[in-house]
Amino acid sequence: MMEEVKEVTSTLSVDIQSIKVTEVVKEGDTLTFLIVSEKLSGTGVYHVDRTYDDFEWLQQHLYSQEDVSGIQGVIFPPLPVKAQVNASAKVIKQLGILGLGEWQPYCKAMEAFLRQIATHSILGKNKAVEIFLTSSDPPGRQRARKNIFNRLSQAMEGMRKEGHKDVDEFFQTERDHNIVITGYAKTAAERFLDVVQTEQKIAVACGHFSTALRLCVEQGEDPDKLDFSKVCVKLSEVFDSIQKNMTSVTENNVSTLGLGLDLESRYQEAEKEMLFRRTCKLVELEITRRNAEKAKPVKKAAMEEVKKAAETEFDHISGVAKDEIARLQAARVKMLQQALVQWCEKQLLTAKESADQFNQHLRAFRGMA
């Protein structure tokens, strides 16, 4: 039996791949997520329930690890936008494909978020993760102290600093590339959602048509009437099949490629944020250098200290960032491959099933004298 390590950083006591968000429960206006994970010791399973605020708590804790060197170079796994009961149109738009259905895609995204954090070499060690996954009490709900990731201030400064020229060609290229991909990934995810939503409309229309057909069944023993009624009933079965097919196609779309494109889009944004943080640090660094240069002899030593500290930090950040970028590249290629393969396999299966069904219907109709 593995003993639980009592450290500031901890090793997770659960099997990461077993982490599942099994369902979401509506309690009034709040959504509560039920999270299950298997103990590594093999002695059982943790069941916890968490609200979105708890997820944010976790995120804040991870953000505020100022003692971890180079933490700003980490590409933080992106937390989906808050899901709400009776969400406004704006929120629904932000949620994109995650807002579909009864929150199943959303749960999958939250699950992915937890696994991404748990497997992260730096983040996974934070004990907040262990608490989040295993503590039967909800983690503290206090808002974490203000941290470097205050988005509001970032947005204000963004305009000026985002375009700041880099000192490292690798990073300049990466920044340029990231902007392009972020835009395309977002558009692709949005357009895929449009496709999915139209498919849903078609499924509904097929259902209506099928129902309307069943209403055409006529009473009476007149053979012509019976014939026509039979035709209507069989045709309504055909449209039930079409509806089923369309629903299947949509589910396949959402659960594989849809989630994949959504994750890709959010991760590119996460990388963008990281690169921006580094750029901000670069600007700071250049300021400290100038200050050190211009400093009067009295202040010079102090300024040099500051400069050196900034340089060290910046180097650490850049080091972590490079690793993170490489990690992300490998991870996203793998993720997209999986998504595309699963998508293709599922659609292939659905197409074969539907082809069978339609051929069955065709035989039945041809057989009708």
Add this chain to the structure above:
Amino acid sequence: MADTARDPPPDHTDFHELEDGEDLFPEPTSTLESGPASLPAEDISTNSNGPKQDSLFDDDTEDLFAEATEEVSLDSPERDVLLSDGPSPAITPITPPISVLTPRIGLAHDDMFTHSSFDEIEEEEGGDSFDMHISVSDPEKVGDGMNAYMAYKVSVKTSMSLFQSHEFSVKRRFSDFLGLHSKLASKYLHVGYIVPPAPEKSIVGMTKVKVGKEDQSSNEFVEKRRSALERYLMRTVKHPILLKDPDVLQFLESSELPRAVSTQALSSAGLLRMVNKAADAVNKMTIKMNESDAWFEEKQQHFENLDVQLRKLHASVESLVCHRKELSVNTAQFAKSAAMLGNSEDHTALSRALSQLAEVEEKIDQLHQDQANADFYLFSELLGDYVRLIIAVKGVFDHRIKTWQKWQDSQMLLQKKREAEAKLQFNNKPDKLQQAKDEIRELEGKVEQGEREFEQISKTIRKEVSRFEKERVKDFKAIIIKYLESLAQTQQQLIKYWDAFLPEAKAIS
């Protein structure tokens, strides 16, 4: 402009019967439009272009068709303007056409009318089972500007002996079709035959075409019209009576057709208005029809229900077509996004897979378009056709009521005249008495005629309805099979695309 002279169809034994007998249509003046110009004038050919019994006794040219496009009251005299514009000129009629027949007085009817109806024609021609395929194709713009029109090629393939050759084609324009319908409607609707309605006119659609806009919407319009014209002709010729109508035969075979002058044909909207007005008029009359025949009451209700259901189905399918088109647009957009992603991607294999994804999505877009077309041309148009057909059916039922009303009116008038006669008798006015007796005899004839017409139209409607119900089932089945074939084919295509894409997706690593 000469019409090809046609010999009477060989199997027409009735023809000989006529020459022998003189009791069929002894009155020489009013005859039916004869088919072949070569027929002798004194007899009425049995390959008549209208229901036999009707021609001679239709003293009442009052007709509701004027309602179709003009707000003419039911009793207005200028009625015939929208019906067949006079005799079909290419066939020189021996006698005036039905619509302007003078009333026949004092004709002794006999039972020939009940059995010398189209039952016989159908049975005699029975050896020649229906085998005909009509296609309307090659739309071609003729002329320029607002006088331009579309000419369509009407091709017939048939083994039926009714026609001079087995494969032939002619060029027709839209107004020719409307003209044909107008003629058929004027001859057959008011005696109970369900004449298939002509395709709708469309000012907007046609103007675009005339003006020369060669865009997708005007191409779609032309295709929609072409398809509608084809279905219209097929429906018309499937009707055993209409098939043998000389106007129909002329339309299909004659290389030149005189231009239909008044092509304000019975649009469905006009027909519906007419039917509604007739229904109102009937309701307003003090005597409502005592329906003694439950069959008609039940059928009328049945068609009311069917009308409602078909309209619902039609609306449902229209919505489906709309969404499918939307899906096609969205799929194309997504394909573009995928292509952009693929182009910007550094990782080679992923880049390739994304580009392949874009290609697959483009192909799927095409499938969606094809499916939308199937939805539309198969179901939406089928349902639309039947909604319009039901209007014609309702019209026919209303004509029956009108026929009944006419009969009742004659009866009432006769009753009055009899009473008047009795009075005259009492008052002993011999000269007026004779006149009264003459009038009574005339009215007795009218009453009998009215009753006969009513029975005939009732009988015809029963047959027509039965035919309609059978055709309906056949029609729907045929369309559904085509649709299922298209569905199955789409899935097969998808399977091919996914099969081809899978290795590409797996190759990313």
